[in-house]
Structure formats: C-alpha cells, structure tokens
Amino acid sequence: MKRIFSVLLSYITLSCIISLQALASPEDVAPSTTPSAIQASVEVATTQANSALSKLVQQLPGTKLKKMPQMVEKLANTRNKKTRDILQFLMDGDLYYLKAEKTVVRAISIENGRYALTNALSDEILAPVKKSKLRKVKTNNQLRGDIRSYIAKIDLTDEDKNVRMDAVKQLLDNPSKSGLLAVQELVTQEQDKDVRELMNTTLLLNQLKTGDHAQKMAAITQLQDTLEPAVNNTMVKMLAALPEKNKTPAQKALAKSLTKVINAIDDKRNFFGVVENIFFGLSLGSVLLLAAIGLAITFGVMGVINMAHGEMMMLGAYTTYVIQLAFPHLIEYSLLMAVPAAFLVSGFVGIIIERGVIRYLKGRPLETLLATFGISLILQQLVRTIFSPLNRQVQAPEWMTGSWVINPVFSLTYNRLYIIIFSLMVFFTLLLILKKSALGLHVRAVSQNRDMARALSIKSDWVDAITFGLGSGIAGVAGVVLSQLTNVGPNLGQAYIIDSFLVVVFGGVGNLWGTLVAAMSLGSINKFLEPAVGSVLANIIVLVGLVLFIQKRPKGLFPQKGRAAD
C-alpha cells in the first residue's frame, strides 16, 4: 500500500516541480523559443532584399500596365518574406496606392465606400479613406495568371516542408498550367521524399489528362498505388467520359486499365475505411473504459452501487477547467497537472461520500442507489451554483491537436490516439494495483468475506474508504479526458453513467478484463453502426441490444462461476 502512495506522491511532486519551473521562467519552456531566434537572424540577413523589394514597390504607382509583367517578375525575384503577400494582394486586386502620397497600400472595402488601409510593406495600419483618394495598381487576366504561378513557385520553394506540401496539394486539386510548369522544374531538385512523390503524382495526373494514349496508359500504371482523392476522381470522370459503345481499341484498353486501377484504389480505400472505423471504435471504447473502470472497482469489486459516479467524472473535468483558469499561460501542461489534481479531488469527495453515507447503507444496495443518486443531484447543483449552468470551454493543449497523417485517406487524430494510450495505461496500472499490491489483496479479501478479513486484522472500514476513493479518483481522471472531448457542463456525468453501468455488467461484474473487452467491443459496435443508421439510432440499438443481452445472460460476458456466485 505504501508503495502505491509513494509512486503517487512522486508523480504529484514531479508535476509540481515541472509547473513551478514553468512558472519561474515561462519563456524557457515556451515551445516557440528556438524558432523565433532563428527568425531574428534571418531577418537581419534579408534586410538587403527588403530594401530591393521596397524600391520596386515604390515604383509600382508609376508603372504602366504594359511594363507590369517585367515589374512583377522583378518583384517575384526579390525572395523577401513580404514578396508573397504583395503578389497575393496584387492578384486579389487589393493593392492600391494613395493618390497624394503614392504610398502603396492594401485596401479592403468597409462600409459606405470607405476603405481600411494597411501599408503594403510595413503592415502599419492607416486611417480609412474614401475610394476617391485611392487608385488601384493595374493588373489584367494574363498578369494575374503570371502572378499565380510566381506565388506557386515561391510556395513550392519555401523552406517549410509543410508549405511546399500544401502548395503541391493545392495544385493537385486545382491544377494550373504555370504551377505545373513550376513543379516540373522543381521536382528534380526537391529534397523531401513525400513532397517529391506528391509532385510526381501531380505531374502524372496532368499527363493522364492531357497526354497521348501511350502517356495515359503509362500514367495509369504509375498512379495505381496513390490514394489521393483527386486522382481517383479524375479517373472515374475519364472512365465515364469514354463512349459506352463502339470504343476504339485504344479506348478499350484505357477503359480496362482504368477500371482495374479504380477498383484497386477502391479496395484500398475501403480497407482504410474499416481501419478508421476500428480506430474510432477503440477511441470511443477507451472513453467508455475510462468511465466504467472506476465503477468496475466500486460496483464490481466492492459491490457498492454509486449513482454519483458520473459526477465524479464531472468534478474531474471541472478540475481541469479550474487549473486552466489558474494557470492560463501553462495550457500545454494543464492536462499533466489536471490528472493528479482530478484524481485527488474526486477521490477525496469519494471518500467523504463513503464515510458520510454509503457505509451506513451496507448490504442495502437499493437504498445506496437512491442515496448516491441524491448526492449526484447535489453535486450537479453545486457545480451549477459555483460555475453557472452553462458549459465551460476547456482548451486543448497544442500537442493534443492535429493529426497523424498516414496516407491521404487515413489519418489519426492525436487526441484520440493519446486517449486510447492513456486509458490503457490507467487500466493496467489499476490491474497491477489490484493484483499485486497489498491494497488489492485487502480489497479482494474484504469484498469476499468481510468478517474473516476483519478477523485477520484488516481494517475493513479503511479499506472500503480507500477503495472507494480509488474508484472515484479514477472517475475524476476520466473526467480530465472527457474535458478534451465534450463540453464541460453540470450534466457531463449523466450522459455516461448508464453506459458505464452497462459496460461493467456486460463485461461481467468483478472482472476487470471483462470491462476492457466490453468497453472496446461496445465502442466498435457503436462506430460501425453509426455510418449506417446515424449516431442516435446507433446509440439506441446498442442500448437495447445490451438490455436484451443482460436479460439473456445476467452475469455478463465473463461470469464468475462456482457456488459462491449463486
């Protein structure tokens, strides 16, 4: 028992130290520190280019339309970080100059004919003016086409891999001639493998659209492994465009290879669709697992029914909210702090409930149910009174956002991924505690034969309180996770309590592994039903299915056998 506490204590201390350090020197831990330093040095180096750009820009008001192409080319060659913006403004037709001062500005129409201005070079905000004070820097369609390709080229040669990737993707979905030319030019120099591959795909797709028969056939063969939606769409369109009857031999061959590749791509997409569903199912399952696992201890192992279990989760979620409120500049670390804090808050409340109410109702499950339901009402109302009945927004730290893109049709969002991992960690920790630690032994002893355990000088009261605290604390931890998925409000727990009970009963009461299997399979079933029937109906079907299952097999998936179980 001591061991667990020391582990717990060290965890808490650790997270406290981290947060204290963070408090002392926030800029040390701010993730943007290093990049910003680099940026500064880059700025110094580009001052020269900057002045070249500003000279050119200042010439813009005097440049005739005929001379503009050369002007734009010069502009594009300045390689300044403002260059792209100015070209973009020019292409969008937002670039003006003030008639009086000849200052080049970006002007955006606001109300009653007035324009909001920013200096095109310095981004300085100027006072809004009437249209009559402004004159547009002239462009025409051809010029805009040029600009587009210059911009594409700038993006395609950007230092950031992601910008290049996005630029190629843009071209893949909306190809432009100039862009494609740029890609053709750059593909050989491209260092990054992913970007190069995507560039190739773009070129091949173009070849497929515009090439002669042999080129088309070659492109199809080379494109058969790609999963880009644009490729698939183009192929489907091409196949549809072929005449139904009286195909020429060339068309026949084309149709055949197109069909083959489209089917292959479809198979792959379907496969990844299933994988994605499994992932979603596991992610929902791990939420259910987290919600149910505390209950698996209090209800499953101790046999105490706690209807306020959902409110323990709610308290955990609100703990996260409070921590983010208290340390607004430490959002990145808020979850790390919230996990132990929520465990302590919910665990503490759990112990109070056990000592104050539940222990007087031992052996009277229905009364326990009612009393704890009363407690859940009180806790909900308490939160409503303190925090208002409205939902509270809990922020997601940077590292929880975004997703891990495995291929164009399959990506895993980080928050779901972390939640799956986290819930399994909690599960196994708990399993370890119950199976290996002294506390676990005492808990099992007390739940199986209270009098005998007491005779062996196990303090059954104390064990009860600690176990209940443990179960409630884990509910609190689940609440931290839920705060990342749903709105944090007074009714947060209500939505999960019935599901959690059903998971525990479905898995077989008193069987932690059963709870794991039950949670994961219910999550998956739900997610596989969802596309077919919609989420509400999927929920209802799962609920009704569970009720029917429990009526058929009241002891769940993995019942405990033997005379004691009768």
Added chain:
Amino acid sequence: MIVDKSGSPLTATENIKPDTRHGVILYVEDVSVSFDGFKALNDLNLYINDGELRCLIGANGAGKTTLMDVITGKTRPDKGKVNFGQQIDLLKLDESEIAKAGIGRKFQKPTVFEALSVFENIELSLAGDKGILTSLFHKLSGEQRDRIGEILQTIGLMKEAYYPAGRLSHGQKQWLEIGMLLAAEPRVLLVDEPVAGMTGQETERTAELLTSLAGKHSVIVVEHDMAFVRSIARKVTVLHQGSVLAEGSMSEIQANPEVIKVYLGEDGGSAEKTVGAQA
C-alpha cells in the same frame, strides 16, 4: 415431457402423480456436477423407495446440499438423470414445477417469509393451485383453515399464529419451515439439518414427527447430529467426495471399513463420534 410448460401462466399447470409402480419414488442416476473444475457430485447414484425414511450423512463438501439442489432444480447437473417416479424427468422442470409435482424442501438455514405472519406462511405453502388468477381471487375454504389449524398445533406455533415470522426465534423458524413443508403435502420431503438450534426436547419431537411422516411420504434427512440420525434412521447413505460411499443400516455403516477409513484414518476408534465431529 409431461408438464405443459407453454400453458398460460395465469392458470396453474395440472398436478401430476409420479408413477411408483416399481416401489421407487426418486431415481438419481450418474449425476455429476462441477463448479469451476471442482466436482461437487461425481457419478452419483441414489434410489429412494416410496415411503422410505433415508438419512444422508457425510462430511462438509461431500455433496449433500448439492444433491438436494439438483433434486429440487436449483442446480442443473452436467450429466445424469433425475426422475420422480418412473415418468417425470425432473431435469426438465424448474424449481416451482418440481415443488408442485410433490417434492418439498426444508433448507439448512431456515428461510421463512419474514414479513408475513406465521399463519400466512402456512397458507401460502398449502397444496393447491399456485396460479396467479387463483391467488388473486383466493378465499380460504373451511377445510383449508382446519388444515392450517392442525399444522399450527403440530408445530406448536398456535400462539404465534399472527406474529410476523421474522420475529420468531431460530428454533421456531425451524418448526415453521417444517410446518410449511407439511402444508404442501409433498410425496418426498427433503429435510436439511432439521434439528439445528433446537432444544433436546424439540429434537425428540422432530424425530417423532419425521418417523410418523414416513410411510405416507418419503423423507430424506441430511443431518450431522448422529444421535438424531440413529434415533430415526432405518437406512443411511454416506456420501464422500460427491459419490455414495456406503449404504445400509446404521450399524452396518458403523462397521463398514470404507467409512471407518475415510472418517477415522487407519487407527480406528468411534466412527460415530468422529462423524458427528465433522459437523
């Protein structure tokens, strides 16, 4: 299948009589029960004759209670056959149907309906239609009242007739349960430790009662109190590790080398004492 299980729940199923033309009322053949690998009953064979009084003895875990559970339908055996008379397959019936067919049971721990009065406890146990509509519109007939009176007299709870059964002492509850058994007029009575918590005088009366019941009813008694067993037993069956170890009269059992070996080890001594001590 003799009992029509698909019949409406509102009307009671017909009471059927066991066929005892061969003189045997209860056939337990090759019955095995296991709990998580532990064999509670192991190929057990037992035949009870019509009107017989049989005592079952055996150490804890020998399978006595499990055997009763199997006969009354509480536990389903993994294999084997249990017949009531020649024709009624008890394994196809549930607890209430078995009870209605004529097998009554008194539990080891007396269980009576605590919120109901002693009178009502007996009333509910009376033989007859146990369907819902019948109970809903049931009125006690004079005959039934007489019968309840007789039983209350027999079990000595006349004074307590209108007490809630929960207020009775342990011994009184034992008597009440015996009374409930009498009221049901079963063909076979399974009696699990009837004299636990009774005074010497009460034990004597119980012995008297049980012997008087034999003949018209078949009685199976599970008891640890060897003096009691000796006072009533004509035939004794010894269970050991889920099967029948020996069967015969009390003196035969006490002389049986197998029994002595199991209960006394090799060094002999008083079988009776040790068997009693096992309780």
Added chain:
Amino acid sequence: MTTSTTLATENFSMQKMFKTLSHLHVVVGTLFIATLYVTICNLFFAEGSFLHVSNYTVSLFGKYLCYALLALAVDLVWGYCGILSLGHGAFFTLGGYAMGMYLMRQIGDRGVYGNPDLPDFMVFLSWTELPWFWAGSSSIVWMIAMVFIGPGLLAYVFGSMAFRSRVSGVYLSIMTQAMTYALMLAFFRNEMGFGGNNGLTDFKEIAGFSLQEPSTKLGLFIITAVALAIGYWISNYIVNSKMGRVVTATRDAESRVRFVGYKPEHYKVWIFVVSAMLAGVAGALYVPQVGIINPGEFSPLNSIEMVIWVAIGGRCTLYGAIIGAIVVSYAKTRFTAIMPEAWLFALGGLFVLVTLLLPKGIAGFLPNLFDKMSMFKSDVPKELEVKDKKEATTAEVK
C-alpha cells in the same frame, strides 16, 4: 392452549374495532372530501373570496393526483414486490403519448397548417400520410385501449424477459433506467413520428370539451380523483389478496417461493404490468391537464423522482405513496417558485436523509394504526373461530 385462545379472542376484538375504519375507507373518504371541497370552492365561491380555489389550483391539484396515482404504481412494484423500477416514467409517458396522439387528432384542421388529417409536425416534416401506428388515434376508445396496452405491453415484454432470466436488484434498476433512457433518445428523433423534440402540444379539446374551459379542467380533476380512488382500490385488493402475499414473499425470499411451488417470475411480471398500466393511466390524465407531452418526460431523473415520492411517503404503505407524491410535488412547486436553484439541493438532500434516517418515510410517523391493520387481514376472525373449535377438539396431525 388456554393462553393462545385468549390471545386470539383479544386479536379478534381489536380487529373488529379496526374493521369499521379500514385504511381503504380512510383514503377514499379523504379523497372524496377533498375533491368535493375543491369542486365546491371552485364553483360556488367568487374569485377573491377567501374560500375560492382558482382554476390554476384545480389543474395543479389534478396534476398532483396524477403523480399520486403514479406513486401508487411505483409502490406496488417497489414496496410490495421489491422491484426498484427506475423506468416507471416510461410507462407514464407512454400513457401520456397515447392521450397526446388522441388530443392531437382532435385538433383537426385548427392547426397552424390547417391539415385536417395530419398533425402540424407531420406537415412540417412534409409527410403525406399518417404513419401506421397513428391509425385509429382519433377514436377515444382506441386511446383508452392504448393507454393500457402501450405501457402494459412494454412492461410485459421487458418484465417477462428480465424476470425469467432472474435479473433482480440493482441490475434490474439499471436496466429499467436504460430502458427509459433509450426510449427518450428514440422519441427525440423526428423520424419516430411522435413530434420529436417538441412532443405533442397545442391541444384544443378532449371528447368535444374545450381544454381552455374551467369546467373541463374541473371535470378532469374529478376524473383523476376517481381514477386514483379506483387505482387505490385495485392496489389495495391486490396487496391484501393471496397474490399480494405471494408477491411480498417473493420480495423477501424469492427462491423460497419457488420451492413452495409458485412461479415468482409470473407474479412479478403481472404485478409489473398492472403497475405499468396504472402509471399509463396517470400519464394519460396528466397530459390534458398540463397541455403537453414531450420526450423529456422519459428522462431518468423523472423516474427516480417518483421513487423518492414513495420513499418519503413510506414504501409498502399505499397511502404513504400518495402522501409522499403530493407532499414532495407541492414542495417542488413551492421551492421552484421561490428559489429555483435550491430545489435540486433539497431533492438530493431528501434522497440522502430519507434513506439514511427515515427508512419508513412519513408513514413511519403516523400512529401505527395502519401497521397493526396489516397484521389483521380481513378474513382473520373466521379463521380464528375455526381454530378455536379445532383447539377444543385437539386434533392431531396424522
């Protein structure tokens, strides 16, 4: 022998005394007087008079009586049969929907869209014909039948499955809660054809009487009082019959009941069905008095509130359930008017206090007149007379 005889005769005389005032008479009598009082004060005393009972109050009392009937239903299964149903709201609401459908069809072409056949929400969803389960909903006979069949059927199906597989105790409670939760989710869907989120409302008239008329409201109140009296009589009859005793025995020792030869699952199913029907009737009477039925009524919180009525009134005493429902509902009306935030605190506190400190509820405080009653069932004296005779002859058993 002699002592027992005297004791028996003593019991007999006490019984005789109480028999003149059985609690059935007390409850029905009180109900009758209260109804009469409300009716007279509503009709014959002018507004502003000290004795006047406003139309609003009449409807409010009507609502309370519906709750009382519902509490009776909950007590029948929980108090006497030990089934803690956390899903009785489902039966109540189903009964309410049966009535709501009828009232919806009574609107006819007076709805916003003026469609003579389709209720407004169906026109809004651009449905062109009534779904099959709305067939017949314009008939009052159909409605009354559905008020019984809907909840009864659900209870029968759910109960026979649950009780046959011997699901009991906490498991059963959770499952009943899941049942009403699933129904709530289902009824929230527009595709269900019950008005979705908004439910059924904007009722105009019932059986030709305008629902706005004070006289209709008074009429509904009186009908509810009568329904409660009948419900009480039925419940009272059941719990005092042999069936009631089997059910009580099942509550305390289900397996023993089996070994006596009864099928407790059948008894439980039928008591569950009767209870569900009572709840359905309560729901049906509730809807015209409050003017709306929506899926929110299925919410598990509502169902559990019903349980607290019974717990506070005193479970296992039918009159306790009625008292509990009325007292708690009145407190709720009062509380939510004065300080709405406090109501949930109060309700939650009640749950805890009653279970911890007042297991017998309000009925535990009343003079234990009725407690004694339960020991002296109506057919006892005859039994005793017979027994006395028997004792005289000292018959031996076999």
